[in-house]
Amino acid sequence: MxxxxxxxxxxxxxxxxxxxxxxxxxxxxxxxxxxxxxxxVAVAEEPGLEISGEGAEDVPTGPDNLAWxxxxxxxxxVGRTDPKVRVVVRKGIPVAGGMAGGSADAxxxxxxxxxxxxxxxxxxELAEIAATLGSDVPFALYGGTALGTGRGxxxxxxLSRHTFHWVLAFDHEGxxxxxxFGELDRLRENGNPPRVGSHAPVVEALASGDxxxxxxxxxxxxxxxxxxxxxxxRRTLRAGVNAGALAGTVSGSGPTCAFLCxxxxxxxxxxxxxxxxxxxxxxxVAHGPVPGARFVTGDDVR
Ligand code: ATP
Numbered sequence: 001m002x003x004x005x006x007x008x009x010x011x012x013x014x015x016x017x018x019x020x021x022x023x024x025x026x027x028x029x030x031x032x033x034x035x036x037x038x039x040x041v042a043v044a045e046e047p048g049l050e051i052s053g054e055g056a057e058d059v060p061t062g063p064d065n066l067a068w069x070x071x072x073x074x075x076x077x078v079g080r081t082d083p084k085v086r087v088v089v090r091k092g093i094p095v096a097g098g099m100a101g102g103s104a105d106a107x108x109x110x111x112x113x114x115x116x117x118x119x120x121x122x123x124x125e126l127a128e129i130a131a132t133l134g135s136d137v138p139f140a141l142y143g144g145t146a147l148g149t150g151r152g153x154x155x156x157x158x159l160s161r162h163t164f165h166w167v168l169a170f171d172h173e174g175x176x177x178x179x180x181f182g183e184l185d186r187l188r189e190n191g192n193p194p195r196v197g198s199h200a201p202v203v204e205a206l207a208s209g210d211x212x213x214x215x216x217x218x219x220x221x222x223x224x225x226x227x228x229x230x231x232x233x234r235r236t237l238r239a240g241v242n243a244g245a246l247a248g249t250v251s252g253s254g255p256t257c258a259f260l261c262x263x264x265x266x267x268x269x270x271x272x273x274x275x276x277x278x279x280x281x282x283x284x285v286a287h288g289p290v291p292g293a294r295f296v297t298g299d300d301v302r
Contacts, residue, residue, distance in 0.1 A: 001116045002040040005108035005293040006032035006143050007092075007099040007286075008136065009166070009251040009258045011214070012202045014195070015221040018185050026135075026152045029202050032143035033166060033286040037093050037101060038296065039067060039108035041116050044086035052088075055095030058174065059102075065089075066102040066133060070109035073129050078119060085113065096174020098226075098252030100136040104293070107140035111293045123292075127155075143292030145206060147199060162209030163287050164260060165267040167245060169236050169280035171255035175226060180253040183225035193224040215246035215260045226254030233257060236279040243273035 008030050016025035037053075049061050049068050059065065063072075067087050075083040087109060093101030107130055114121045123141055130137035135151035145160040187193045196219035205214040227233045233250060236257050240248040244266055245259035257280070261267040264287070271283040 001042070001112040002038055002296045003108040003112040003293050004036050004038050004296050005104040005140055006288075006290050007035045007037075007101060007104060008032055008139060009099065009249075009288075010220055011145075011206075011218055012196060012199045013220040013222060013252065014199065015181070015184060017188070023151060024181060025150070026148065027199055028148045028152055029145065029158060029199055029206075030139045030148050030152075030155075031145045031160075031164075031288045032139070032290050032292060033099075033168075033288040034290050035092055035099070035168060035284055035286040037104050037108065038090045039105055039112055040088040041109060041112040042086050043084060043116065045084065047084055047086060049087045049089065051091060053091035054093065055174070056091055058095045059091070065105075067105040067109040069133055070106040071113060073133055074110055074113050074117075074119075077129055078117070080117075085116070094170045094174070094256055096176060097170060097256040098175065098177075098250065098254045099168075099256055100140060100252065103134050103136035104140040106130065106133045106137045108293045111141070111295075115295070139292070141292045143290055145289045147203070158203055158206055160206040160209070160289050162211065164211055164214065164289075165262075165264045166286045166288065167240065167259040167261060167267050167271045167274060168251070168284045168286060169240065169257040169259070169274055170282050170284070171230065171233070171236075172281045173255070175229060175253055175255045177253040180222055180225045180229065183229050184222060187225060187228060196221055211246055211260055211262055218247050218249040218260065220249050220252075222253050223250040226250045230255050232279070236274075239277045239279045240270060240274055243270045243277070245270050
């Protein structure tokens with residue numbers, strides 16, 4: 001049972017002030033990209049998890065792995081103990097890159113395993129389990145483009161009329177999401193870093209399908225914090241625009257930078273130029289929106 005699952009970028013990410021419980025309210029526009037991971041699950045006498053691909057050496061393979069936590073959550077949901085399954089993850093999404101790769105693997109595992117165990121759970125039921133695993137996990141189930149509120153887990157689909165073309169610039173090392181939020185709190189205590197406005201214009205630009213309009217509106221409150229922790233990102237962002245992208249933004253908590261391009265051909269040119277400019281580890285082209293976790297055979301979840 002093999003499931004392909006998309007990465008995400010945030011076209012808009014507004015972060016509220018630090019709450020008493022240590023969390024932040026978020027308003028975000030998620031956008032699922034064709035850059036993806038694949039997860040295979042199979043019945044096995046020796047349960048466990050294997051990882052290969054992009055950044056695999058940085059991912060825990062024990063009980064902390066989000067894909068394994070998804071196995072345990074689904075088993076608990078249906079009252080199974082000691083799940084005898086093997087999970088194989090092939091990573092294309094950079095680890096700790098702000099593209100929710102771990103969350104994607106958890107979503108893919110829920111879809112694959114519920115089919116392997118013939119549980120007949122719909123996407124909405126899986127999304128309830130997904131939300132207990134992390135705030136980005138439900139979006140990876142649905143994909144597309146969606147407005148996320150709360151901690152990002154309350155989702156409403158957003159109409160997007162166009163396929164948008166992106167270049168992703170991977171950095172040499174990941175950034176920890178909690179440290180980026182911590183840096184934003186620190187910047188806000190000591191000053192007034194810029195805040196993105198309302199998400200409404202982004203939603204309108206998506207409906208119009210005009211990449212030039214959308215490019216003017218990309219915004220991320222975490223960008224200042226990611227750039228503060230990784231000053232080289234400023235150069236990467238500038239280089240993407242100099243290479244011909246319409247605009248660039250830090251994806252989520254970074255350090256991956258996402259560049260919106262006018263079309264697929266320009267994206268290929270920008271990716272090649274950026275890769276040669278020495279401002280990132282490597283580049284990928286991707287398009288969005290794409291659907292959420294689904295079987296590689298093309299079959300959908302009910
Ligand atoms: P976030 O969803 O918080 O924005 P991210 O996209 O920046 O996270 P991930 O690739 O999801 O980053 O990984 C964050 C951390 O989670 C990694 O440092 C890794 O140790 C851990 N992790 C656990 N399971 C996985 C997994 N299946 N794939 C990647 N990372 C995982």
